[in-house]
Amino acid sequence: MAISAVGGTKTPDPYPTNTSTNTSTCNIAKPGSVVPGDVMLAFIITANAIITPPAGWTLIHNYVHPTVSFVTNAYYRVAGGSEGASYTFTDDNSNAAPMCGAIYAFRGVDNTTPVDAQTNSSTTGTDTVSTPNITTTATCLLLHFRASRELISAGSTITSEPSFTTTGVSTRLQFGSRGGTVAYGGRLVTDGVVQVAPGTHGGVSFDANDVITASVERTIGLRAAGADLSASPTAVASATGTSNKPTPAIRPRAQVIG
Numbered sequence: 360m361a362i363s364a365v366g367g368t369k370t371p372d373p374y375p376t377n378t379s380t381n382t383s384t385c386n387i388a389k390p391g392s393v394v395p396g397d398v399m400l401a402f403i404i405t406a407n408a409i410i411t412p413p414a415g416w417t418l419i420h421n422y423v424h425p426t427v428s429f430v431t432n433a434y435y436r437v438a439g440g441s442e443g444a445s446y447t448f449t450d451d452n453s454n455a456a457p458m459c460g461a462i463y464a465f466r467g468v469d470n471t472t473p474v475d476a477q478t479n480s481s482t483t484g485t486d487t488v489s490t491p492n493i494t495t496t497a498t499c500l501l502l503h504f505r506a507s508r509e510l511i512s513a514g515s516t517i518t519s520e521p522s523f524t525t526t527g528v529s530t531r532l533q534f535g536s537r538g539g540t541v542a543y544g545g546r547l548v549t550d551g552v553v554q555v556a557p558g559t560h561g562g563v564s565f566d567a568n569d570v571i572t573a574s575v576e577r578t579i580g581l582r583a584a585g586a587d588l589s590a591s592p593t594a595v596a597s598a599t600g601t602s603n604k605p606t607p608a609i610r611p612r613a614q615v616i617g
Contacts, residue, residue, distance in 0.1 A: 362500040362583050363552055365397055366390040367463035369534035380536050383450040385460040393438050398468035398581065401434040403448050404506050404535075404543045406456035413446045415439075419579065422479050424508075427573045428456075431506040431545070433477075437470045459536035459543055465500065468581050475499050475582035482574045490562035490576040497588050498554050499580035503528065503563040506545040508573040511537065523565040554583055 368388040371380055385403055393399065400419075403410055406428040412418070419433040432448075450458055469475075476499075478491040490503040505523060528548040535544030548563060562578055 362465050362467040365392050365464035365466050367532040369461035371536050380457050381538050382458050385448045385458045386445050387460050387462050388445045390464045393464045395438050395440050397438045397464045397466050398473045399436045399462050399464045401462045402545055403432045403460040404545055405430055405450055405458040407450050407452035409451040411449045419474055422575050424481050424573050426483050429508045429573050431575045435473050457536040457538035459534055461532045461534040463531050467584050469584045472582055475580040477579045480576045486567040486571050488574055489564045490578045492561050493578040493580055494559045495580040496557050497586035498583045500554050502579040504547045504577040505565040506575045507571045509542050509569050509571050511542050523567050
């Protein structure tokens with residue numbers, strides 16, 4: 360089955376242009392066209408390492424930047440028949456930060472093992488970076504995500520979240536928020552809805568339009584429903600970043616012969 364894009368939502372929406380939005384919760388609306396069996400991905404950006412997701416969401420990876428207060432978490436949820444209207448992710452630390460997040464949904468994704476593989480990397484003080492290479496074990500749609508942290512002048516007016524230029528890919532969502540002197544932003548892109556065969560695939564270049572102090576890059580392979588598993592008898596998610604939580608291991612799958 361081919362994977363198709365359903366749609367996404369973000370918070371805060373609209374972007375807070377000249378006020379601090381420090382908060383300890385991130386409430387994101389469910390994309391309006393989601394039906395049972397769709398796979399929703401959530402991306403959360405904040406300064407603190409401990410995030411509690413709402414019930415029913417599974418952690419893909421928690422990445423704590425090694426040099427600055429900057430954390431990105433990715434989760435997935437397979438939509439059922441009784442979805443709520445929104446989902447609240449909670450920062451368990453007492454000090455609030457400019458927390459922001461987004462949800463994007465896809466259709467035609469394997470509901471048992473939605474994430475075939477994922478990789479992460481980070482940089483400091485670099486405007487142009489690429490998402491890391493990924494090795495998939497099944498037919499997948501590749502998702503490329505970059506989160507950024509930039510310093511801003513207190514009380515300044517900025518019109519939108521930190522932004523990036525990407526070439527040859529489709530932007531699925533862009534979101535962000537700001538505190539008094541720091542702003543966070545994220546962008547998720549795909550190569551349209553083109554699915555790739557099992558194997559190793561390169562990343563996507565993100566050229567920041569702002570001065571970035573820190574960045575986290577993530578590549579995720581969404582496994583297509585009924586995907587070809589003949590390339591490998593196992594599928595293991597890999598991670599290259601610093602994390603205070605383990606990346607869930609993908610369960611072994613039997614090799615298909617013939």
